[in-house]
Amino acid sequence: MSGLPATMRAARFDAASKKLSVETVPVPAPGRGEVVVKVAACGICHSDLTQLDGHFTPKLPVITPGHETAGTVAAVGEGVSFWSPGDRVVVAAGRPCGTCRECRHGGGIDSCEKLEIMAFDYDGAWAEYLVTPAMTLVGVPEHVPLEQAAVLADAVSTPYGAVGTAGLRPAEAVGIWGLGGLGTHLVQLARICGASPIVALDPLPAARERALGLGADFALDPLDEATPDKLAEITAGHGLDVAFDCVGRGASVTQADRALGHRGRLVLVGMSPDQLDLGAELNFVRRRHSVVGHLGYRMKHLSDLVELVARGRLDVSGSVSAILPLEEAAEGVRRLREHDGDPIRILLRP
Ligand SMILES: [Zn+2]
Ligand SMILES: [Zn+2]
Incomplete structure (x- = not known):
């Protein structure tokens, strides 16, 4: 009735055995509002x-990974009036x-x-088809490639949301730790917001070079002993107004926190189980520091980004580092894990 095939290929992760394999599974059916x-x-x-x-x-216990996706509407459930098969989303x-x-x-x-x-609480999109509530979709204009639209759904929208969490304003001094998928886009978004100066930090020379090309004023190696002094020098001793940590490791968070100036805001975007060392409590009080965790984004953020890309204000064409067939999911994971090719985003195509 829906015109959907009965089965599809999907990557499946078994949490107990920690095995990832690509299997043939049933295509999901849309429920009401889906x-x-x-x-x-x-x-x-x-x-x-x-x-x-x-x-x-x-x-x-067994789940389909992948939470950063774009595609076309294939079938709509009862009560869905806005979307039709073929719509790009x-x-x-x-x-x-x-x-x-x-x-x-x-x-x-x-x-x-x-x-x-998605992909943590319900099946994600390393698969041919995905079922999702209609309210989670944003339309994509014909001239925006769906590969670029996919990147918006986390690698760009999460930093875009973080810029809002930080309350970033023009001419504020910003430091961005970690120049992978999130941090590289933060450099571009900080630039759009008018932040100045923008300091990008990553141990990988290629990632620093790329950040300079995308709008960072300075690029530093966080492992270089001279980096704290250089940060102070760049900000004329005032320290940063906003530090974004996209790494999530204890050491980078500590360095980012120490680089803050008066009323500095530290926004934690990266994730890891590391313990944090934020130093003496009185520094937070006397220097009015704040630290806040950031996760995700709002639907409006996603439609803002489609608008910015569609109008040419934001260029994410360089963010698609590679596109691999779904069957090579494990190879894509390996490349990201080993920073093979210094990827911003590796995409899987079913
Ligand atoms: Zn709720
Ligand atoms: Zn993600």
């Missing part, structure tokens, strides 16, 4: 590695729980207290 999307491409993200390494236990990487206080009050995806994360 849409089935034919996946055009899906990114491989560091948070996928965190799950594959066993640091996060998925809600399902980018898919938000989370869905509302439907039962929390905010959801009961009609808050939905942007305010849900227990937002379910």
Whole structure:
């Protein structure tokens, strides 16, 4: 009836054995208010590695990874009036729980207290098809490649949300630790926001070089002993207004925190199980520092980014480092894990 095939290929991760394999599984059917999307491409993200390494236990014992995707609408469920088969869409990487206080009050995806994360709480998009609530979709204009739209759904939208969390304003001094998928886009977004100066930090020379090309004013090696002094010098001794940590390791968070100036804000975007050392409590009080964790983005952020890319304000064409067939999911994971080719985003294409 829906015109969908009965089966599809999908990468499946078994949390108990930590095995990732590409298998033939049933194509999901759209429930009420849901849409089935034919996946055009899906990114491989560091948070996928965190799950594959066993640091996060998925809600399902066997789950399809991948939470950064775009494609075309293949089938719509009952009660879906806005979307039709063939529509080009980018898919938000989370869905509302439907039962929390905010959801009961009609808050939905942007305010849900227990937002379910695609590929962690329900099946993701390293697959030919994906089922998702209609409210998680944003339309993509014909001239924006779906591979670029896919990257927006986390690697660009999460830093875009983090810029909002930081309350970043023009002429503020910004440091960005970690120049992978998130940090590289933060450099571009900080530039759009008018931050100045923008200091990019990463141990990899190629990543630093790339950041300079995308709008960073300075690029430093965080492992260089002289880096704290250089940060002070760049900001004329005032320190940074905003530090974004996209690494999540204890050492980088500590360095980012120490580089903050008066009323400095540290925004934690990267993820790891590391313990944090934020130094003496009185530094936070006397220097009015704040530290805040950031995860995800709002639907408006995703549509903002489609607008910025569609109008040529934001160029993410360089963000698609490689596109591999879905069957080579494990090879894509290896390349990201080993920084092989210094990827911003490796995408899987079913
Ligand atoms: Zn991600
Ligand atoms: Zn909820």
